[in-house]
Amino acid sequence: LAVVGAGSLLLLVTSVGRSFDGTWRRVALLTPRGGAEPGSGPNGFQINKTARKAGIVTADTGERWRLTLAGPAGELRLSRAQLLALEQHTAALPIACVEGWSTADQLWCGVRLRDLAALAGYGDAAGPPPAVLVESLQVSGPFRSVALRDNQVADPHSLLALTVGGAALSLDHGFPARVIVPAAPGVMNTKWVARMTFGDPR
Ligand SMILES: Nc1nc2c(c(=O)[nH]1)N[C@H]1C(S)=C(S)[C@@H](COP(=O)(O)O)O[C@H]1N2
Ligand SMILES: [Mo]
Numbered sequence: 001l002a003v004v005g006a007g008s009l010l011l012l013v014t015s016v017g018r019s020f021d022g023t024w025r026r027v028a029l030l031t032p033r034g035g036a037e038p039g040s041g042p043n044g045f046q047i048n049k050t051a052r053k054a055g056i057v058t059a060d061t062g063e064r065w066r067l068t069l070a071g072p073a074g075e076l077r078l079s080r081a082q083l084l085a086l087e088q089h090t091a092a093l094p095i096a097c098v099e100g101w102s103t104a105d106q107l108w109c110g111v112r113l114r115d116l117a118a119l120a121g122y123g124d125a126a127g128p129p130p131a132v133l134v135e136s137l138q139v140s141g142p143f144r145s146v147a148l149r150d151n152q153v154a155d156p157h158s159l160l161a162l163t164v165g166g167a168a169l170s171l172d173h174g175f176p177a178r179v180i181v182p183a184a185p186g187v188m189n190t191k192w193v194a195r196m197t198f199g200d201p202r
Helices: 004-020 080-085 114-119 148-154
Strands: 067-071 074-078 089-093 106-113 132-136 145-148 159-164 178-180 193-198
Touching: 067 114, 089 145, 089 148, 114 148, 114 193, 148 159
Parallel strands: 067 193
Antiparallel strands: 067 074, 089 106, 106 159, 132 145, 132 193, 159 178
């Protein structure tokens, strides 16, 4: 009986970490943890795919990086500094990966997707915001782009996040900018965003 008890305690200890960060996560040997060690500080939470594994090179995420917004207003290219100068909003949201792990709420800060839609030509006068195709700097892999629905773009908690927990995003969490949307699988939170094309797909 003692052996069975010890065994199930070990199971508990080694699987509970899928739901928590920090020490519990580190001892969660039996559940998917996403791979890389996330480190500590505001960016110290679970990483799905590191920048290295995604083939992201710092030459593309530095001063030269621009976000391209495409829509009826044409194409607009914004630097990270220009994005930071736009109205910033915060949202406390977790990352919930379908692989079976989720983080605690993180305090994300950045520009609302609907404000970016307005810059692309879908201002209030044009009616509710449309859908958007988000594309990453990442050149290949199934998660390099995602289509977000119009209601996801309209949600005031949907952000192009620039910071997390008061610090700039780390490269592994999507620097210079990443998508954060509520109540959706982690895969929709595209990292290393390069381009957003607004308009309902036809
Ligand atoms: N460009 C890009 N974005 C991505 C991914 C990816 O592989 N490439 N992985 C997605 C998945 S499956 C998840 S769960 C989250 C994880 O975000 P995190 O690594 O910051 O925790 O990022 C999403 N965004
Ligand atoms: Mo994921």
